[in-house]
Amino acid sequence: MTELNKIIEVTVVKPQVFGLFCEYYGKEMLLLIPETSWVASYNSALQFAQKGDQLKVKVIDYSEEKDQYSISIKSIYPNPWKNDSFKVGNIYKSFIRRKVNQADRLNYNSGYLVEIIPGSFVMLDSEGENFEENEVCEVVITQIDERKYALKIELTKANST
Numbered sequence: 201m202t203e204l205n206k207i208i209e210v211t212v213v214k215p216q217v218f219g220l221f222c223e224y225y226g227k228e229m230l231l232l233i234p235e236t237s238w239v240a241s242y243n244s245a246l247q248f249a250q251k252g253d254q255l256k257v258k259v260i261d262y263s264e265e266k267d268q269y270s271i272s273i274k275s276i277y278p279n280p281w282k283n284d285s286f287k288v289g290n291i292y293k294s295f296i297r298r299k300v301n302q303a304d305r306l307n308y309n310s311g312y313l314v315e316i317i318p319g320s321f322v323m324l325d326s327e328g329e330n331f332e333e334n335e336v337c338e339v340v341i342t343q344i345d346e347r348k349y350a351l352k353i354e355l356t357k358a359n360s361t
Contacts, residue, residue: 212253235272237321243304277319292316296331
Protein backbone atom coordinates (compact mmCIF):
# COMPACT_ATOMS: atom_id res chain seq x y z
CA MET A 201 0.00 0.00 0.00
CA THR A 202 1.27 3.46 -0.93
CA GLU A 203 1.53 5.89 1.98
CA LEU A 204 -0.87 8.82 2.26
CA ASN A 205 0.80 12.24 1.82
CA LYS A 206 3.71 10.67 -0.07
CA ILE A 207 4.90 12.57 -3.16
CA ILE A 208 5.35 10.27 -6.15
CA GLU A 209 5.65 10.38 -9.94
CA VAL A 210 2.80 8.75 -11.85
CA THR A 211 2.13 8.00 -15.51
CA VAL A 212 -1.12 9.13 -17.15
CA VAL A 213 -2.77 6.03 -18.65
CA LYS A 214 -6.30 7.20 -19.47
CA PRO A 215 -7.18 10.90 -19.73
CA GLN A 216 -10.89 11.66 -19.27
CA VAL A 217 -12.87 14.91 -19.22
CA PHE A 218 -13.35 14.74 -15.41
CA GLY A 219 -9.82 13.66 -14.50
CA LEU A 220 -6.81 11.50 -15.26
CA PHE A 221 -6.42 7.83 -14.51
CA CYS A 222 -2.78 7.29 -13.67
CA GLU A 223 -0.58 4.39 -12.66
CA TYR A 224 2.12 3.95 -10.07
CA TYR A 225 3.80 0.53 -9.94
CA GLY A 226 0.62 -1.17 -11.16
CA LYS A 227 -1.68 0.69 -8.76
CA GLU A 228 -4.52 2.82 -10.15
CA MET A 229 -4.47 6.47 -9.16
CA LEU A 230 -7.14 9.08 -9.98
CA LEU A 231 -6.37 12.78 -10.39
CA LEU A 232 -9.63 14.76 -10.59
CA ILE A 233 -9.71 18.20 -12.27
CA PRO A 234 -10.02 20.18 -9.00
CA GLU A 235 -6.79 18.59 -7.77
CA THR A 236 -4.73 19.57 -10.83
CA SER A 237 -4.37 23.29 -10.10
CA TRP A 238 -5.08 26.03 -7.55
CA VAL A 239 -6.49 28.06 -10.47
CA ALA A 240 -9.64 27.01 -12.36
CA SER A 241 -8.31 27.10 -15.91
CA TYR A 242 -10.02 24.35 -17.90
CA ASN A 243 -13.20 22.29 -17.85
CA SER A 244 -11.58 19.14 -19.23
CA ALA A 245 -8.56 17.24 -17.97
CA LEU A 246 -7.94 16.38 -21.63
CA GLN A 247 -6.51 19.91 -21.89
CA PHE A 248 -4.17 19.29 -18.96
CA ALA A 249 -2.38 16.05 -19.82
CA GLN A 250 -2.10 13.25 -22.36
CA LYS A 251 -1.52 9.52 -22.14
CA GLY A 252 2.10 8.82 -21.23
CA ASP A 253 2.70 12.12 -19.41
CA GLN A 254 4.61 11.89 -16.14
CA LEU A 255 3.19 13.93 -13.24
CA LYS A 256 4.49 14.70 -9.77
CA VAL A 257 1.60 14.18 -7.33
CA LYS A 258 0.74 13.71 -3.68
CA VAL A 259 -1.30 10.72 -2.49
CA ILE A 260 -4.31 12.18 -0.63
CA ASP A 261 -6.73 9.27 -0.14
CA TYR A 262 -7.31 5.56 -0.66
CA SER A 263 -10.59 3.78 -1.33
CA GLU A 264 -10.51 0.10 -0.31
CA GLU A 265 -13.86 -0.40 -2.02
CA LYS A 266 -12.48 0.75 -5.40
CA ASP A 267 -8.87 -0.24 -4.66
CA GLN A 268 -7.95 3.19 -6.00
CA TYR A 269 -5.83 6.08 -4.76
CA SER A 270 -6.79 9.73 -5.07
CA ILE A 271 -3.91 12.03 -5.92
CA SER A 272 -3.32 15.76 -6.15
CA ILE A 273 -0.87 18.14 -7.77
CA LYS A 274 -2.04 21.30 -6.03
CA SER A 275 -1.76 19.87 -2.50
CA ILE A 276 2.02 19.63 -2.93
CA TYR A 277 2.14 23.44 -2.88
CA PRO A 278 0.79 26.14 -0.51
CA ASN A 279 -2.59 27.64 -1.39
CA PRO A 280 -1.75 30.92 -3.22
CA TRP A 281 -5.27 32.29 -2.60
CA LYS A 282 -4.64 32.33 1.16
CA ASN A 283 -1.53 34.52 0.98
CA ASP A 284 -2.64 36.95 -1.75
CA SER A 285 -0.11 35.67 -4.29
CA PHE A 286 -2.31 36.81 -7.16
CA LYS A 287 -2.92 40.50 -7.90
CA VAL A 288 -3.81 42.28 -11.13
CA GLY A 289 -0.56 43.61 -12.58
CA ASN A 290 1.65 40.93 -11.00
CA ILE A 291 4.25 39.62 -13.46
CA TYR A 292 5.47 36.01 -13.40
CA LYS A 293 8.22 34.13 -15.17
CA SER A 294 6.18 31.10 -16.16
CA PHE A 295 6.60 27.75 -17.88
CA ILE A 296 4.75 26.67 -20.99
CA ARG A 297 3.44 23.17 -20.20
CA ARG A 298 1.61 22.33 -23.42
CA LYS A 299 -0.20 23.70 -26.45
CA VAL A 300 -3.98 23.26 -26.30
CA ASN A 301 -5.74 23.31 -29.67
CA GLN A 302 -9.24 23.99 -28.30
CA ALA A 303 -9.15 25.60 -24.86
CA ASP A 304 -12.64 25.88 -23.38
CA ARG A 305 -11.70 28.94 -21.30
CA LEU A 306 -10.48 30.64 -24.49
CA ASN A 307 -13.76 30.17 -26.42
CA TYR A 308 -12.31 26.99 -27.93
CA ASN A 309 -9.44 28.88 -29.57
CA SER A 310 -5.92 27.52 -29.29
CA GLY A 311 -3.67 28.57 -26.45
CA TYR A 312 -1.05 27.34 -24.03
CA LEU A 313 -1.30 25.81 -20.58
CA VAL A 314 1.08 27.89 -18.46
CA GLU A 315 2.31 27.13 -14.95
CA ILE A 316 2.56 30.61 -13.43
CA ILE A 317 3.70 29.35 -10.02
CA PRO A 318 4.11 25.73 -8.90
CA GLY A 319 0.69 24.06 -8.73
CA SER A 320 -1.14 26.92 -10.48
CA PHE A 321 -1.94 26.51 -14.17
CA VAL A 322 -3.63 29.11 -16.40
CA MET A 323 -4.63 29.12 -20.07
CA LEU A 324 -2.82 31.73 -22.14
CA ASP A 325 -4.52 33.12 -25.24
CA SER A 326 -1.55 33.43 -27.53
CA GLU A 327 -2.72 34.09 -31.05
CA GLY A 328 0.28 34.03 -33.38
CA GLU A 329 2.76 32.89 -30.72
CA ASN A 330 4.78 29.71 -31.06
CA PHE A 331 6.15 28.24 -27.83
CA GLU A 332 7.75 24.91 -26.99
CA GLU A 333 6.98 22.83 -23.89
CA ASN A 334 8.97 24.00 -20.83
CA GLU A 335 9.86 27.29 -22.53
CA VAL A 336 9.87 30.25 -20.13
CA CYS A 337 7.65 33.24 -20.83
CA GLU A 338 6.67 36.31 -18.87
CA VAL A 339 2.98 36.86 -18.14
CA VAL A 340 0.93 39.47 -16.31
CA ILE A 341 -2.35 38.93 -14.49
CA THR A 342 -5.07 41.07 -16.12
CA GLN A 343 -8.18 39.77 -14.32
CA ILE A 344 -8.97 37.87 -11.13
CA ASP A 345 -12.19 36.19 -10.06
CA GLU A 346 -11.49 35.04 -6.49
CA ARG A 347 -14.97 33.56 -6.14
CA LYS A 348 -14.26 31.16 -9.03
CA TYR A 349 -10.50 30.86 -8.35
CA ALA A 350 -9.88 32.06 -11.90
CA LEU A 351 -7.23 34.26 -13.51
CA LYS A 352 -6.75 35.80 -16.91
CA ILE A 353 -3.19 36.38 -18.09
CA GLU A 354 -1.44 37.95 -21.06
CA LEU A 355 2.11 37.93 -22.30
CA THR A 356 4.17 40.93 -21.24
CA LYS A 357 5.99 43.09 -23.74
CA ALA A 358 9.27 41.51 -22.55
CA ASN A 359 8.40 38.37 -24.56
CA SER A 360 8.73 40.22 -27.87
CA THR A 361 12.24 41.55 -27.24
